[in-house]
Amino acid sequence: SQQGEEDPQALSIQEGENATMNCSYKTSINNLQWYRQNSGRGLVHLILIRSNEREKHSGRLRVTLDTSKKSSSLLITASRAADTASYFCAPSNAGGTSYGKLTFGQGTILTVHP
Amino acid sequence: DAGVIQSPRHEVTEMGQEVTLRCKPISGHDYLFWYRQTMMRGLELLIYFNNNVPIDDSGMPEDRFSAKMPNASFSTLKIQPSEPRDSAVYFCASSLTQAGSPLHFGNGTRLTVT
Numbered sequence: 001s002q003q004g005e006e007d008p009q010a011l012s013i014q015e016g017e018n019a020t021m022n023c024s025y026k027t028s029i030n031n032l033q034w035y036r037q038n039s040g041r042g043l044v045h046l047i048l049i050r051s052n053e054r055e056k057h058s059g060r061l062r063v064t065l066d067t068s069k070k071s072s073s074l075l076i077t078a079s080r081a082a083d084t085a086s087y088f089c090a091p092s093n094a095g096g097t098s099y100g101k102l103t104f105g106q107g108t109i110l111t112v113h114p
Numbered sequence: 115d116a117g118v119i120q121s122p123r124h125e126v127t128e129m130g131q132e133v134t135l136r137c138k139p140i141s142g143h144d145y146l147f148w149y150r151q152t153m154m155r156g157l158e159l160l161i162y163f164n165n166n167v168p169i170d171d172s173g174m175p176e177d178r179f180s181a182k183m184p185n186a187s188f189s190t191l192k193i194q195p196s197e198p199r200d201s202a203v204y205f206c207a208s209s210l211t212q213a214g215s216p217l218h219f220g221n222g223t224r225l226t227v228t
Contacts, residue, residue, distance in 0.1 A: 031214040042118070042205050042219030043157075050214065088157070092214065101170060102147075102217055104157040 002027055003103040004072075004089035010109045019076040021108040023089030030093050032065060033102070034074050037086045043104075046074075046087075079112045086110070120206050120220035128228055132194040135223045138187055139208030147217065148181055148191050149205040157205075163189065164211075196227045 004023045013019055023032070031050045035043040049056045049065045049072065056063045062075040072091075076083055086107040119138040127133055139146050147162040161171040166183045174181070178197070183189040193200055203224050207217040 033214070033216060035217075040221075042207070042221050043217070044219070045216035048214050048216065101159065101162060103159050104149075106156045 002029075002091055002093065003105050004032070004091045005105045006087065006089055006108045008108060009106065010111070012111045012113065013079055015079060015081055015112055015114050017079055017112075019079050019083070019110055019112070021074045021087050021089075021110070023072045023074070023091070023105075025070050025072075025089075025091040027070075028093060029067070029091045031091075032063075032072050033090045033092065034061075034063060034072075035088045035090065035104070037088065037107070039085070043088060076110075079110075081112050081114045084110060084112045118206055118208055118218050118220035120204075120223050122223060123221070124224045124226075126226045126228065127196055129197055130195045131227075132192065133196045133200075133225060133227075135191040135204050135206075135225070137189045137191070137206030137220060139189070139206070140218055141187065142210070143208035143218070144211040145209045145215075146183060146189050147207040147209075148189070149207065150202045151205060151222070152202045160191070193225075196225075198227045201225055201227050 004025045007022045033048045034046045037043045047058045049063050060077045065072045088104045088107040090102040121136045148160040151157045160173045161181045163183045181191045203222045205222045207219040209215045209217045
């Protein structure tokens, strides 16, 4: 398996603004997942994008994937204070002994000020 | 569905003591993962099981750590003897077999070793 690297490490915005987080990875993937972690809680799955997809939407979330650049971005539109959390990407290349295995980077800490 | 259930929620113990962390995965999930999260090292994958069989334990830090999955609905992570550097939040997660299936995390056990 491989680990994604999120950028920036921290992001601070005002409520109502958009938040963009980026993820880079090193080798080919089958899919990439984004997770959110609220303080003191476990990670929660947000969205999955497959390698043959370029963009995916879910509510206020928009994920893009550029396999040629080995990068993905997560956009949260019209942010709310409740979006304050850490965000992690998890690239996955299923197969062999790494099937199902996900590893995580340090994440992006997003703070949304009311 | 109650989700992934971990116990205890908090554990405080003295150095040298044995610590056992418990996890009940979501019913029907084939994969079970143990992660450790610290500020310094982020979220580390320790070990994962498929159909109760350990697949990859390369993340287990040393022989003091052991994990078992005696049946599909229960897993334990044991540290014996515990050391202060083991202080962290330990997460259990489970998922289905299908490629790209999201991980469902428990809310973790916060371990403090004094």
